[in-house]
């Protein structure tokens with residue numbers, strides 16, 4: 001298996017019962033696509049006539065009656081479902097939820113406005129089902145693919161965003177931002193904790209989340225023009241895309257756990273100052289006593305939040321929680337000593353006060369992170 005995440009072998013027979021007998025689930029995200037859903041169902045029925053498939057619409061509480069329209073069309077069709085999400089928006093998260101709502105071993109994603117070429121689906125499906133590819137992509141940018149009649153500005157923006165994605169991915173995939181692809185459900189499941197789930201570009205999210213490159217095969221298609229409904233592409237989508245890119249770059253440079261640990265530490269500083277102020281004001285305590293209270297409370301706060309969030313895959317419970325808290329106090333105590341020691345040495349060597357202080361704090365924090373990872377929340 002080419003990706004470095006645990007994936008169960010493809011077992012059609014035993015899974016068939018769980019999968020409701022479906023070999024493929026087609027996930028269709030919709031927002032205000034009432035006039036398009038009948039067409040997409042009809043064209044999928046024709047294209048997938050040789051495959052046992054179900055269609056899962058994920059609708060974000062459309063205002064134009066999309067979900068009701070689907071419900072009518074699906075009245076006598078057990079292989080069509082609609083998941084309605086209230087007070088939620090987001091194409092990527094809708095697709096993820098649709099994929100996780102099925103036990104079919106292979107899932108496809110296709111837009112709900114008829115712009116993707118559903119006739120390509122059987123070939124994309126075959127590539128994934130046979131294990132020839134981890135992900136099979138309907139591609140606008142590979143040889144013979146086309147974006148149809150896009151205007152010059154949209155084409156230029158899309159090409160620039162595609163190049164940026166390729167650079168971040170370090171991947172030769174020609175269309176890493178396609179919304180039309182087929183993948184095994186358990187591949188997505190294994191990547192779930194790493195996905196950002198943000199924005200429009202679920203394929204990019206999947207490709208960039210995999211610890212080892214997914215084996216991708218692209219088949220060309222021509223992106224059709226919208227015939228009904230309105231585009232949901234807007235500045236919000238572009239901003240979401242840029243945030244996702246930044247997120248991936250930061251994750252590549254800094255491990256996400258370290259970023260999370262630092263964020264919790266920053267919150268912990270707020271807790272420290274609030275406790276210090278309260279203790280000084282309410283208990284009228286001496287500064288040293290109040291500062292000691294604040295340190296103890298801030299360390300406990302950091303421990304609680306890191307235990308629940310940063311190390312949620314290794315959360316300590318029961319007696320281990322108590323032992324972990326004690327070891328975290330010890331770790332942070334040594335971190336404070338390292339902080340003071342390094343800062344003092346640098347200051348004595350005539351470095352500026354803020355350089356000395358910052359260097360001490362940096363070393364102390366890195367020590368805290370390393371020791372917490374290796375001792376308090378060590379793998380068992």
Ligand SMILES: Nc1nc2c(ncn2[C@@H]2O[C@H](COP(=O)(O)OP(=O)(O)OP(=O)(O)O)[C@@H](O)[C@H]2O)c(=O)[nH]1
Nearest residue numbers: 029030031058060089090091094111112231232233
């Ligand atoms: N569930 C859900 N679906 C969405 C959301 N935003 C867009 N979609 C659906 O995702 C698909 C792609 O959105 P489009 O607006 O068609 O984006 P596009 O195809 O890149 O742009 P156009 O060429 O202008 O149509 C369509 O089926 C939309 O209905 C959302 O927030 N939630």
Ligand SMILES: [Mg+2]
Nearest residue numbers: 111113115226
């Ligand atoms: Mg569209």
